[in-house]
Amino acid sequence: MALILQSFETIDQASAALNATGTRYLGGGTLVVRAASEGDLSFSSYVCSTDPALTRIWTKDGSVHLGAGVTMAAIARNEELAPLAKAARAVGGPAVRNMATVGGNLFAPAPYGDFAVALVALDATVETGGRQIRIDEFLIGRDAIKSIVTGVTFAMPAAGVFRFVKISRTKPKGVSVLSIATLIETDTSGVIKSARIALGCMADRPIRAKAAEEALIGATLTAEGITPAVAAVSRGIDPITDPIASAWYRGEVLPVHFRRLLLG
Amino acid sequence: MAKKVPVQLILNGEERAEFVESGATLLNALRDRFGDTSSKGGCHQGTCGACSVLIDGELKLSCLVLAETCEGAQVQTVAGLASDGVMHPLQQAIADGFAAQCGFCTPGMIMAAKALLDETPDPTREDVIEALAGNICRCTGYEPIIQAVLSAARANAHQAA
Numbered sequence: 127m128a129l130i131l132q133s134f135e136t137i138d139q140a141s142a143a144l145n146a147t148g149t150r151y152l153g154g155g156t157l158v159v160r161a162a163s164e165g166d167l168s169f170s171s172y173v174c175s176t177d178p179a180l181t182r183i184w185t186k187d188g189s190v191h192l193g194a195g196v197t198m199a200a201i202a203r204n205e206e207l208a209p210l211a212k213a214a215r216a217v218g219g220p221a222v223r224n225m226a227t228v229g230g231n232l233f234a235p236a237p238y239g240d241f242a243v244a245l246v247a248l249d250a251t252v253e254t255g256g257r258q259i260r261i262d263e264f265l266i267g268r269d270a271i272k273s274i275v276t277g278v279t280f281a282m283p284a285a286g287v288f289r290f291v292k293i294s295r296t297k298p299k300g301v302s303v304l305s306i307a308t309l310i311e312t313d314t315s316g317v318i319k320s321a322r323i324a325l326g327c328m329a330d331r332p333i334r335a336k337a338a339e340e341a342l343i344g345a346t347l348t349a350e351g352i353t354p355a356v357a358a359v360s361r362g363i364d365p366i367t368d369p370i371a372s373a374w375y376r377g378e379v380l381p382v383h384f385r386r387l388l389l390g
Numbered sequence: 391m392a393k394k395v396p397v398q399l400i401l402n403g404e405e406r407a408e409f410v411e412s413g414a415t416l417l418n419a420l421r422d423r424f425g426d427t428s429s430k431g432g433c434h435q436g437t438c439g440a441c442s443v444l445i446d447g448e449l450k451l452s453c454l455v456l457a458e459t460c461e462g463a464q465v466q467t468v469a470g471l472a473s474d475g476v477m478h479p480l481q482q483a484i485a486d487g488f489a490a491q492c493g494f495c496t497p498g499m500i501m502a503a504k505a506l507l508d509e510t511p512d513p514t515r516e517d518v519i520e521a522l523a524g525n526i527c528r529c530t531g532y533e534p535i536i537q538a539v540l541s542a543a544r545a546n547a548h549q550a551a
Contacts, residue, residue: 128392129413131458155454156436159415163434163453172413172456199448219524220502221442221449299523 194229213244246324247307402470419457428469439525449505491529
């Protein structure tokens with residue numbers, strides 16, 4: 127059966143249309159059109175919005191706002207967002223990055239959603255239905271979200287505080303074996319004050335490595351200092367198995383890449 | 391009967407209007423309605439890159455774009471690259487360098503390479519590899535394609551000079 131596209135000028139109009147059964151919000155198309163082409167019959171109507179607020183990027187007083195319709199390519203080429211460029215470029219090839227959006231990435235099932243892993247480390251706030259939800263909470267409840275995600279907001283990390291790595295088996299681009307994002311602040315003597323660590327492919331969606339975060343507090347970023355955190359990073363993980371890698375393999379290589387990221 | 395919607399766009403510089411099935415991808419609309427079969431449907435999942443086209447100058451995958459969202463847009467496919475019977479430097483370089491074997495990935499490869507050269511006329515080898523990273527070729531092992539793009543860039547520089 128053919129699908130219908132309903133396009134609206136404002137987010138509010140699109141939100142109202144999404145209340146009807148059989149509708150799915152269409153962002154960049156890399157997840158939703160693909161699902162339709164693969165035979166997903168759970169929706170019969172695409173709903174999209176051309177509201178310019180969705181593609182807006184602003185930075186103010188150290189705070190960054192990305193509209194949900196901002197593409198990975200727009201982030202990667204924005205000089206003000208340089209710390210995020212690596213995470214944005216980790217998504218797809220050039221054509222996919224011209225289409226894939228911030229909002230879509232928040233809903234991408236593992237092994238996709240590498241940019242959302244970065245947003246978890248950055249402790250982003252997700253705006254949806256007029257509410258501001260912390261990303262950890264948003265991801266847990268995302269399957270039940272009915273309202274349109276309109277954007278994310280987070281504090282721009284200081285230089286060197288944010289790190290990101292995506293591991294693929296093919297170069298330069300491939301589906302994720304895993305991805306890791308860290309936001310680690312140290313005091314002037316190099317002792318870690320705070321740490322947020324996010325992991326991709328270690329569950330069906332991005333998760334935090336809270337045991338490793340705790341193990342890093344008070345430590346230094348040295349081979350010896352990070353040993354307890356490396357030992358703890360796999361605690362509570364439930365990696366996915368797919369044609370790229372088994373859950374066992376992902377679990378085995380996670381501490382190796384985590385160690386390299388911290389010492390790199 | 392599936393609902394039909396009118397779509398008017400500029401295809402390779404020519405104003406065109408067709409009725410397409412609602413929800414049709416740009417790839418299917420191009421091939422079935424606009425009569426341009428140069429873009430290929432490899433995976434219909436956004437994985438292979440064979441359907442790559444330029445929409446308003448941006449490289450996109452026509453299998454994941456809905457035709458209706460291209461209303462008023464400039465769409466460029468490989469079919470529009472030659473002018474007056476003379477191949478585009480990228481096409482010529484692909485032919486000269488034996489960079490097409492079965493040829494199925496070639497239209498997408500050329501459009502991805504064009505997107506690169508439009509923005510970076512003098513790319514490094516790494517730039518080319520990165521630009522073609524979303525396009526899969528199962529025949530050539532990529533090396534002849536990379537060389538062809540670099541050689542087309544040199545030919546362009548020569549023309550400009």
